[in-house]
Amino acid sequence: MTTTALWATVLAASLACFALKLGGHLIPRSWLASERVSRVTTLVTVALLVSLVVVQGFADGRTLTVDARVPALAVAALALALRAPFILVVVLAAATAAGLRAAGWG
Amino acid sequence: MNVLPRNPAARAAVRQGVSVSVATGLYGVSFGALSVAAGVGLGPTMALSLLMFSGGSQFALIGVIGAAGTPVAAIATATLLGLRNTLYGAVVSPLLQVRGWRRIAAAQVTIDESTAVAVAQPEPAASRIGFWVTGIGVYVLWNAFVLLGALAGDALGDPRAWGLDAAAAAAFLALVWPRLAPRRAQLVAGLAVAATAVLIPFVPPGIPVLAAAAVAIVVGLVAPAVPDDAPASPHAAAADQPENETDRESVR
Numbered sequence: 001m002t003t004t005a006l007w008a009t010v011l012a013a014s015l016a017c018f019a020l021k022l023g024g025h026l027i028p029r030s031w032l033a034s035e036r037v038s039r040v041t042t043l044v045t046v047a048l049l050v051s052l053v054v055v056q057g058f059a060d061g062r063t064l065t066v067d068a069r070v071p072a073l074a075v076a077a078l079a080l081a082l083r084a085p086f087i088l089v090v091v092l093a094a095a096t097a098a099g100l101r102a103a104g105w106g
Numbered sequence: 107m108n109v110l111p112r113n114p115a116a117r118a119a120v121r122q123g124v125s126v127s128v129a130t131g132l133y134g135v136s137f138g139a140l141s142v143a144a145g146v147g148l149g150p151t152m153a154l155s156l157l158m159f160s161g162g163s164q165f166a167l168i169g170v171i172g173a174a175g176t177p178v179a180a181i182a183t184a185t186l187l188g189l190r191n192t193l194y195g196a197v198v199s200p201l202l203q204v205r206g207w208r209r210i211a212a213a214q215v216t217i218d219e220s221t222a223v224a225v226a227q228p229e230p231a232a233s234r235i236g237f238w239v240t241g242i243g244v245y246v247l248w249n250a251f252v253l254l255g256a257l258a259g260d261a262l263g264d265p266r267a268w269g270l271d272a273a274a275a276a277a278f279l280a281l282v283w284p285r286l287a288p289r290r291a292q293l294v295a296g297l298a299v300a301a302t303a304v305l306i307p308f309v310p311p312g313i314p315v316l317a318a319a320a321v322a323i324v325v326g327l328v329a330p331a332v333p334d335d336a337p338a339s340p341h342a343a344a345a346d347q348p349e350n351e352t353d354r355e356s357v358r
Binding site for chain 2: 047099101
């Protein structure tokens with residue numbers, strides 16, 4: 001991506017994200033009272049985040065791989081099941097992947 | 107020096123907001139480092155953090171760019187991920203009662219964390235102060251630590267050696283974790299995993315995430331309303347959570 005395209009992408013996406021935030025502050029509450037609208041929004045958030053876990057945890061370009069990120073995600077899931085705070089979950093995952101790579105795997 | 111307000115509920119909201127701000131802000135280091143590593147320079151990285159200011163969207167955008175995705179895929183992914191902020195805005199707007207430039211500022215800091223803290227408070231005054239402390243606190247610390255991460259990125263070398271790619275995956279997992287309780291959410295999560303994994307080898311980066319979102323939209327539109335699957339509005343989700351749970355919700 002050229003520098004110009006990169007800046008255009010950054011600014012367009014930022015503008016869109018701000019418009020979405022401001023839109024929420026400006027629309028009448030009654031519009032969102034619909035059970036269906038809030039259900040779709042909730043499910044889309046879940047799907048996006050889960051999909052990002054897969055992409056960030058298993059994709060290497062267009063290839064699916066199993067490397068140090070996978071045990072790190074397992075450690076993160078265990079920490080979440082044990083109700084660890086957000087920052088600890090992230091640190092444990094990073095430490096697991098870093099440790100495995102330092103040991104020469106993944 | 108005691109700068110906390112006298113009202114006990116407001117004091118609790120301030121403390122909660124500060125702890126969430128610190129936890130979330132620190133995480134900005136990994137965004138800064140990953141963004142620079144993905145080939146997004148210091149300038150665009152800071153522009154993203156200051157202007158877009160929505161962690162999920164920021165990570166998604168640099169993920170698509172780093173994987174050589176198209177600008178359209180990058181913009182679409184980041185925008186879709188920012189859609190929930192619209193819902194948050196509609197929820198916090200009546201609590202804040204602001205107009206003019208304050209409304210612009212409130213919109214910019216309307217994110218997972220500020221919304222979660224705001225709706226978790228027992229009274230409107232505490233909600234207001236909780237929203238602003240969290241929103242401004244995360245904004246300042248997040249951007250400061252993104253800058254630090256972006257500058258230290260080169261010195262740190264390959265972020266993979268530090269496990270920062272795994273940290274980003276874990277952050278998304280931690281963000282979605284509290285949302286997975288309803289059975290319908292679990293169903294959608296399973297379908298999203300399948301759709302993403304199947305599509306990754308065949309389509310450009312960014313598209314699998316959009317496909318997962320499309321699956322969720324279809325399920326949300328066609329599925330009948332069921333009582334045990336009440337929509338996890340920020341109100342409902344945050345209201346039931348004790349203070350330390352808010353940190354876990356802290357996912358933008």
